[in-house]
Amino acid sequence: MTINRDIVITEVALRDGSHAIGHQYTIEQVTAVAKALDEANVPYIEVAHGDGLGGSSQQYGVSLTDEMELIEAAVSVCKKAKIAVLLLPGIGTMKELRQAASIGAKMARIATHVTEADVAPQHINLAKELGMETVGFLMMSHMVPTKKLVEQAKLMEKYGADTVYVVDSAGAFLPHEVRERIEALRQALDVNIGFHGHNNLSLAMANSLAAIEAGATKIDGSVRCLGAGAGNTQTEVLVAVLERLGLKSGIDLYKMMDLAETIVAPILKTPQEITRNSLVLGYAGVYSSFLLHSQRAAERFNVDSRDILIELGKRKVIGGQEDMILDVAAQIAENPISVKK
Amino acid sequence: MTINRDIVITEVALRDGSHAIGHQYTIEQVTAVAKALDEANVPYIEVAHGDGLGGSSQQYGVSLTDEMELIEAAVSVCKKAKIAVLLLPGIGTMKELRQAASIGAKMARIATHVTEADVAPQHINLAKELGMETVGFLMMSHMVPTKKLVEQAKLMEKYGADTVYVVDSAGAFLPHEVRERIEALRQALDVNIGFHGHNNLSLAMANSLAAIEAGATKIDGSVRCLGAGAGNTQTEVLVAVLERLGLKSGIDLYKMMDLAETIVAPILKTPQEITRNSLVLGYAGVYSSFLLHSQRAAERFNVDSRDILIELGKRKVIGGQEDMILDVAAQIAENPISVKK
CATH class of the missing domain: 3.20.20.70 (Aldolase class I)
Structure with missing residues (x-):
């Protein structure tokens, strides 16, 4: 049928x-x-x-x-x-x-x-x-x-x-x-x-x-x-x-x-919900693989990892361009114009 | 400001x-x-x-x-x-x-x-x-x-x-x-x-x-x-x-x-998610207080509690009319035309 x-x-x-x-x-x-x-x-x-x-x-x-x-x-x-x-x-x-x-x-x-x-x-x-x-x-x-x-x-x-x-x-x-x-x-x-x-x-x-x-x-x-x-x-x-x-x-x-x-x-070990990490990825519109890289870069340059992710989203960085993450972190550290409102 | x-x-x-x-x-x-x-x-x-x-x-x-x-x-x-x-x-x-x-x-x-x-x-x-x-x-x-x-x-x-x-x-x-x-x-x-x-x-x-x-x-x-x-x-x-x-x-x-x-x-003891109970309440459009009553009535009349909830929603039963729940359960047991597709 x-x-x-x-x-x-x-x-x-x-x-x-x-x-x-x-x-x-x-x-x-x-x-x-x-x-x-x-x-x-x-x-x-x-x-x-x-x-x-x-x-x-x-x-x-x-x-x-x-x-x-x-x-x-x-x-x-x-x-x-x-x-x-x-x-x-x-x-x-x-x-x-x-x-x-x-x-x-x-x-x-x-x-x-x-x-x-x-x-x-x-x-x-x-x-x-x-x-x-x-x-x-x-x-x-x-x-x-x-x-x-x-x-x-x-x-x-x-x-x-x-x-x-x-x-x-x-x-x-x-x-x-x-x-x-x-x-x-x-x-x-x-x-x-x-x-x-x-x-x-x-x-x-x-x-x-x-x-x-x-x-x-x-x-x-x-x-x-x-x-x-x-x-x-x-x-x-x-x-x-x-x-x-x-x-x-x-x-x-x-x-x-x-x-x-x-x-x-x-x-599921823990139920699925919208966490800070998943929210920022959706808001920035970037690959989830960028998250950990950005958090590491944020620590190194003493900036907010969310600013990095949002900037990566604006620049339309894609998988394979992970080297951009350190560049962006360095630029934000030098010129900390927050991307958030 | x-x-x-x-x-x-x-x-x-x-x-x-x-x-x-x-x-x-x-x-x-x-x-x-x-x-x-x-x-x-x-x-x-x-x-x-x-x-x-x-x-x-x-x-x-x-x-x-x-x-x-x-x-x-x-x-x-x-x-x-x-x-x-x-x-x-x-x-x-x-x-x-x-x-x-x-x-x-x-x-x-x-x-x-x-x-x-x-x-x-x-x-x-x-x-x-x-x-x-x-x-x-x-x-x-x-x-x-x-x-x-x-x-x-x-x-x-x-x-x-x-x-x-x-x-x-x-x-x-x-x-x-x-x-x-x-x-x-x-x-x-x-x-x-x-x-x-x-x-x-x-x-x-x-x-x-x-x-x-x-x-x-x-x-x-x-x-x-x-x-x-x-x-x-x-x-x-x-x-x-x-x-x-x-x-x-x-x-x-x-x-x-x-x-x-x-x-x-x-x-939160467990993260919020859409469970079977919350889904059926939204789908039926009934008070959450009806859930437990309907589950008890379902057990007593050997019917599906969801059929009761959906029927209560159709009849636009409101809080204070909980006595309707047993009536509906009895009717479904007698005439088991499933409300689901």
């Missing part, structure tokens, strides 16, 4: 949530969560290292359990749900994508920085050859104007992505900014449009609704907010809100509430 | 947050929080039992510390911030209002069920005689159509309220519903309009922004979400979001972040 869905939700707790628990997922946890999500009629469940396939490393955090074993475990218990994997070209490779497909992953989400869609075509092509659904996943979308975002999204479409996602990696978007971007994409693209939000500014739900109003039909959520930073749009709450709006997710609300409470909540 | 504020925030953690900690505030906690809020330039700080002045009782929960002592403590450390009190006629009396004014409270928020503004005039009059700013606080505003809400708000204005608040006690509103109501009030009233949200549907921030867009200038927040249910609009996050929108709250963002992290977070 096909389930009628106005909005198609991808549950990301078993990938994005990996960040929140230091990549310590066990087979038992992934099996229990995936089985319950499948029974609640969740259509897509993403499973991978937090930084995508191949992310397990000293740099990004070593997984307790090999992600391929986690994917196999999830595949083995899902009767209807499809398993999705995330792949950041440069971190993951064709080899991991082939392996994931061979053990049953059905959707490949190819993630690039919002200005670097051009690294994605080979991986999208391979995913299509492997018979997978494909997603172009434009990370840190808030860092570019709408026009640039549309240009990059059109590249993803041209490469063959079935869906293009606007990804608010830092939880920095305001609802009107999301609305403007999704509307522009809706005009420019023929493929599906998705939105992936983070809750650093307590706006993940608001931004997801703005995206839906503007034409997005694919939304990511993490049950119990089990995602990086302040977590994502809380899936079981999203299901409830969509029902209130008369939109069908096809997901069983009571089962989602129950699995959130009894299976997922115990996985 | 007068601080320029586009949006005037009232911090409610020391009143609404009392629910979240079982009314166990100590003098030391209230002193520390109020002092830090004052130093961060928060203009109004509400202090009282969670159910308002006089709420300490077996029925509503016995306060560890007499609320008048807490109010005195807060008044004594605030150089600029004004202390507000909440009063629900029927729970609190004129006597407590006089006492609160005599020890330095400067704002009286007179709270009634959204259909019962007519119990407020005496208390508003007294507050004005005592030289206090006055607020008409319309609780459970989601339970009535906009027209009825406007009628009741106009009563509050007629009685002399300086501000009328739309209060989303159950965290049940969706943003478009808030927008419609605030717009209607903006047309109908000359006084200030306020919004008090709860986060049960992860929409407290979205609803606060919708209220502001529609003309509200007074917004309640609770630092670190320290409020009843899933907590309120998170104050330090609201301050950050307003800055991003170019709106002045007059509050120091860094100081708010710091006090949230170092002074308020340690007060």
